[in-house]
Amino acid sequence: MILYILGLVCAVWCVLDVFKKNIDLPWKLIVAVVILATSWLGLVLYYFWVRKNIELWLNK
Secondary structure, three states: OHHHHHHHHHHHHHHHHHHHOOOOHHHHHHHHHHHHHHHHHHHHHHHHHHHHHHHHHHOO
8 A cells, every 4th residue: 555655656746747847738748648557667767767858859
C-alpha cells in the first residue's frame, strides 16, 4: 500500500513537472499519459532522462 501511494505521488509530481515545461499542449498530454501508463518505469525514465531533454527535443 505504501509503494502504491508513493508511486501515485511521484506520478503526480512528474505530470505537474511536464505541464510546467515550455512545450505544446498535445506533447504535454502525450508525455503525461505515457508516464501514468508505464508506472514506475515511466517515472524513472522521466526523472533521469526525459526531464532534462524534453524541451530540446520537442521545440526544434
